[in-house]
Amino acid sequence: MSTYSPFEHPEFERLRAAKAREEHWRRWGTYLSERQWGTVREDYSEDGSCWDYFSYEDATSRAYRWGEDGLLGFSDRRCRLCFSFAFWNGRDPILKERLFGLTGPEGNHGEDVKELYYYLTALPSHAYQKALYKYPQAEFPYKLLRERNRELGKQNDEFELTDTGIFDNGEYFDCEVEYAKESPNNILIRLTVTNNAPHEAPLAILPTLWFRNAWSWGRQGEGYWERPVVQSIAEHSMAASHVTLGNFQFCADEHNGSCKQLFTENETNYGKLFNLKDGPQYVKDGFHQYVVNQELQAVNPSLSGSKAAFLYRHTLKAGEQKTYQFRLFLQTEAPIDSFGDAFLQVMDTRIQETDSFYQQLQHQEFHEQTHNLLQQSYGSLIWSKQFYWYGVKEWIEGDPDQPQPSPSRKKTGRNRQWEHLYNRDVISMPDKWEYPWYAAWDLAFHMIPFARIDPDFAKSQLILMLREWYMHPNGQIPAYEFAFSDVNPPVHAWACWRVYKMSAPDGKRDRDFLARAFHKLLVNFTWWINRKDISGRNLFSGGF
Incomplete structure (x- = not known):
């Protein structure tokens, strides 16, 4: 393991450069919320009942006004361009593209997330971050979690996802997400999926890139812009253009396997939610319709839109582990080699830097378990920006x-x-x-x-x-x-x-x-x- 003095560590140099405005290392990070629905900001009801006005189910089909959310996601500091993974186990009624939980009135102790996910580590500059999500292979028990918790009083323990028995036989996927920056505008993304079940299981994976909707409200000025676009430029590559953010390219490693590109718009599905017929043709829940309901017309055949994804459909054998690699970078700073050894070298370097950064914060007599706890604790703080x-x-x-x-x-x-x-x-x-x-x-x-x-x-x-x-x-x-x-x-x-x-x-x-x-x-x-x-x-x- 590399050792550095506190003043020569690469992370402190990145923070110094960011403070001096020499390099914008803080421009990108895990700034994406995990719940935008049910918030006061999204509430335009007459009685101020924010939990009822914008529900978890609405979030699938309705564009947000004041932010975005996703599953262990990533965005720029103004949340213009967002990235996160969506998954489908072949059984759920919707894609798993955000964490589920109970609203304040539904939970016996108030609002309560009902998922298993863990922040594992992070650097303050967001040059490296890692987290883990556990995705059940059986149909997610949305209804059961609501019903059982509704029956409980404040004096009772909460009924958690693990109490349903859905993880008992190891029938779940470990989905480990990593982000690493080669430079401030060059982000490496790695997903490692492990099938913990004693049998094979299918999984659809959608690494999703989209623009926050700032164009549907009729306002102009700072924070508002006309609809940006993500469009296909090659079999494994997309371009994302934004008037204030710049032109970025999103690439998938061809060794990930065969994939299909999907495009839709980050627009409200007015027909589904409000029974209106004059809404946009391509809407926010287009990927749900395409993947889950097999509605092929739900995505844009011209391969452009404000929301895009690569779609992978794989069946993992019992105990099998598979890795997927992606890059998001400013087009004027395109790397010579996006994947292969160059990708692995950046990842390995950032992992070593993260370990040494936290090693110097602790006493030498601390055990490995304490070191891991320290990383997870500070990492959780950083992930919570x-x-x-x-x-x-x-x-x-x-x-x-x-x-x-x-x-x-x-x-x-x-x-x-x-x-x-x-x-x-x-x-x-x-x-x-x-x-x-x-x-x-x-x-x-x-x-x-x-x-x-x-x-x-x-x-x-x-x-x-x-x-x-x-x-x-x-x-x-x-x-x-x-x-x-x-x-x-x-x-x-x-x-x-x-x-x-x-x-x-x-x-x-x-x-x-x-x-x-x-x-x-x-x-x-x-x-x-x-x-x-x-x-x-x-x-x-x-x-x-």
């Missing part, structure tokens, strides 16, 4: 090309006192499925461990919550999208001070960061002082 977009004023008003929301939103709607708030950033999330929205006081705690591995990110996140388009003019820090005005514990100042002290030895600390935070924290402190209780007990009102 997410692109988050929410403009409250636009959300309350509704969009020109969409049905107008209830006028009551302006008078009594959620977050109406926060119309100044405009968030469009990569933010550390409590959980990208159960809580795919930032919670300011959770974020403050996240930044303490982040300060050990990526102090610049930690400082930037703490400052972000204090910016004018986040913090209320009265000095309150936004709590979370369900109610930005909720009062959370006052831990932000403590987190700023701790990150300041942790990020460098005494005498070399970032006084500029401390000064920037201090001025805005004074405003926040004034807001807190004005919440002093009226009884004169030196307590502060609010809380949850």
